[in-house]
Amino acid sequence: MKILLVDDDEMLLCVTERMLEILGYDVIVEQNSKKALDLFKQNPFDFDLIFTDQSMPKFNGIDLISEVYKISNVMLFVLCSGHDSELLELCLKSLDQNIFVEILEKPYTLDSLNYVIKKSILRNKWMIKENFLSNNMNIEKI
Numbered sequence: 001m002k003i004l005l006v007d008d009d010e011m012l013l014c015v016t017e018r019m020l021e022i023l024g025y026d027v028i029v030e031q032n033s034k035k036a037l038d039l040f041k042q043n044p045f046d047f048d049l050i051f052t053d054q055s056m057p058k059f060n061g062i063d064l065i066s067e068v069y070k071i072s073n074v075m076l077f078v079l080c081s082g083h084d085s086e087l088l089e090l091c092l093k094s095l096d097q098n099i100f101v102e103i104l105e106k107p108y109t110l111d112s113l114n115y116v117i118k119k120s121i122l123r124n125k126w127m128i129k130e131n132f133l134s135n136n137m138n139i140e141k142i
């Protein structure tokens with residue numbers, strides 16, 4: 001699984017990159033969210049999950065998620081922040097209701113990082129299964 005990791009804090013970016021590598025993920029890092037979006041646009045099928053910080057200058061994590069979703073509506077998202085998760089939940093309401101974003105509060109541990117990514121993957125599998133079943137229930141038997 002390939003993760004695009006976006007955070008303007010260089011130290012946190014390096015630590016999170018290492019944590020993700022320990023968990024067995026292939027990680028591409030970018031400090032600038034606009035550059036991360038450009039990278040995604042060039043290679044939208046190269047990434048399985050976007051892991052982004054919320055608080056970044058000019059183009060925050062929710063902005064990035066919104067723009068990536070316009071390109072790929074099956075992308076997995078994890079949004080991390082040192083701010084209150086209830087406040088983030090309110091901010092996320094501005095997104096398309098079909099976008100599912102897992103929230104990870106800072107500071108996070110290797111276990112909490114692993115948990116939120118696995119949760120995102122399982123939610124995506126469940127959504128695919130639900131879509132498949134609902135689409136196939138409308139097919140008449142011949």
